Amino acid sequence: MITHCSLRAFALLRYKISVSQREFVRLRRARLRRRYRVTYGIVQMPMPSPTSYTISATVCTVAVRPTRTYGYSSPILGPVLRLRRGDRVQMIVHNAVHFPTTVHWHGLLVPGHSDGGPQQGINPGETWRPVLAVDQPAATLWYHPHPHHDTARQIYLGLAGLVIVDDGDDHGLPSVLVDPMAMDPSVAVQRRQFVLNNGICEQRTRMSEHPDMPALIGINGKVHDPKRIDVETRLGTTEIWEILSVGMPHPFHIHGAMFRILSLDGKPPPEHLAGLKDVVLVEDKAELLVSFTRPATREHPFMYHCHILEHEDAGMMGQYTCA
Template sequence: MRKFLFRGLLVLVVLTVVGAGVGAWVLLRPPIDTVGDVAFDRALAVPPLAESRLDQDGRRVFDLRARAGQADLGQGGATETWGYNGDHLGPTLRAKRGEQVVVNITNELGEDTTVHWHGMHLPAKMDGGPHQPIRPGTTFAPHWKVDQPAATLWYHPHPHERTEKQVYRGLAGMFLIDDPATDVASLPHEYGVDDVPVMVQDKAFDDDGQLSENGRFGSEIGILGDSVLVNGTPGPYLDVTTSLVRLRLLNAATARFFNFQLSDGRPFTLIGSDGGLLDRPHQVQRVPLSPGERAEVLVAMRPGERVVLRSGPQAPDGDFATRRFQGGGDKFDVLELRAAATLKPSPAVPAKLVDIPRLNPSTAADAREMTFSTRDINGRKMDHRRVDAVVTKDTTEVWTVVNGHGTPHSFHIHDVQFQVLRRTDGQPVPPLLSGWKDTVHLPAHEGYTVIMRFSGFADPATPYMFHCHVLRHEDEGMMGQFVVVEPGGQPQLAAHHDHGG
């Protein structure tokens, strides 16, 4: 008996010591910091503009094929990835306001997928949410009229409970909308030259150079990688040939929050957000973006100089748990800008960009409150059989969206762009949130009151989504549904739609 008790005590002591060691390591390990350690030895890959054709009805037709492949992600060999029309990521789709578009999406994966048009105003049946699964070997052809201001949008999968995995493996691409009425001709516009997509993602790799899908120990937000890719390129540099370069920043990570800035501390010019250009340019030193958010910035360059786009710690840094477990203290070198010895002069940036009509809260038909906490919204997880909000077509609503606890969240809504009315903590609304938005970071215990108008489409049987764009949170239930109905209409939810060939 004494021997048994001694062995038990010995095991308890060992477990206590080991547990204390693991706990100390978790609490004391330094944040990830790649500043000064990135070689910047690869030219930035610029996603090709997707080929398109006009059909007999004058519609612009694109073709996308979701497939598995292999890509060089800087691990000394081939990494297994997924992509559209290639091994990793997808081409940039581009269309003009007023065009009818069709996208033929063929699923060559071994599981269901969807394609969601993030930031796009379109009918619910074309939105690509979890209600429109594309079965393996089949094709879905969503079609709609592009009818919104010039903007930087993107597309990615949105299947039920598998969005994080599919985006992380590489299914993502940009969708640019052109519209002379809501753009500025004097801004940089030559795609891939002075107007460059910058799709930023973090990745974790295992010892074999393959993508690791394990979450960081202690993380409540999913996969946090220690390597950053831009347009799928590790250690990228961009050769700049003009005095101004326009960067279309997209946080395409599944969980990580980036805080972009320049290595020498110089300001850059913020000109656009999720839904298009701002009313005027703003000089800023940081652009924080949560997953799914976009920003357009102009960087002024001098001949022959080099400057690095970095992601610094979140500002403000957040609480201890955010810094330690959610990546809030991590720092990355992201992209090196290399100016040529001689630069082509760029036109001056005008003091006025575009007019943004402001929505009037006094005309709101309804006001709603949404609290995001754990994996719930207002205490309820996603249920495909439940409608969380019934919205009347051609009405305006005011929503207050709040983070109810300490874990970082974001708010994304399908179909509409919103305007931020105020912060719930009473602080001023920053320039990045002064224009049209579809995604916004919800800091711990804080949030925003936003206003939006639901125009154009009504469908009582097919819902749109609103959810946290931290994709693991979305997959685990932090998502709700709303339907848009004609005046006096009621929801009539249908079953999931299959899309065969």
């Protein structure tokens, strides 16, 4: 039975909690103002030069209720990185956590050796220094870790941040929206099919013990193998990739390339999906016109995978070269 006294005690407790939360927010904001320059909700870190960023993957404990979090140069998440088309940006990525990590620039068109895939691990205490040559239309992208078997955990605990690319033509919305350029599937030099096999993530260990058994979760019946190159493409060419989802819808992502959607479940894509993409939600079948404009070697291949983080960690992922 809830009495008047217990309700009053609850109200006092609630007041004390809310006051402590406000005080925490006030102190945190004051600390941020001293350390960073805050503009329109975007934390812009001090930079050694206009074309250089330094971020450090760190582990923190958040006040109010002690909680372990990860962040890039902050207790959780990371600063927004603003890049301009034509820039060459020196990234300085320091690993200050106690486990290996990587940093992948999701959606940024860079060569394989700068992409930050699972092959480019950064061990604790090490620093990675890729140079990003920015040459693509304006876009809202993001960066996140990509270590095989540990991507989901690291992202969920806070290792992620936004990338905004400006190209000089994105100041204000046009009065009339222009239809995207018509697609020409006849330019494709090859057609490939990828079947996204859905299964139980916990079966990964069992499947690795029986390589002849079709993977319960993988692509084309195979679980991801970092030592295997699944596809070889040619730089400057275009291909048609047919993606089939089995068991449930899967968001399919391709590193190092952009594509146009030819069809979804046999129908033309809706207008909001008619432009350039790097991820598509495949509920049944999707046909993609993929353009390969960035190189990737066998030592630093590009990835393609389901972007449900647990699925890619479990092995629904492949890798390709472009030479």
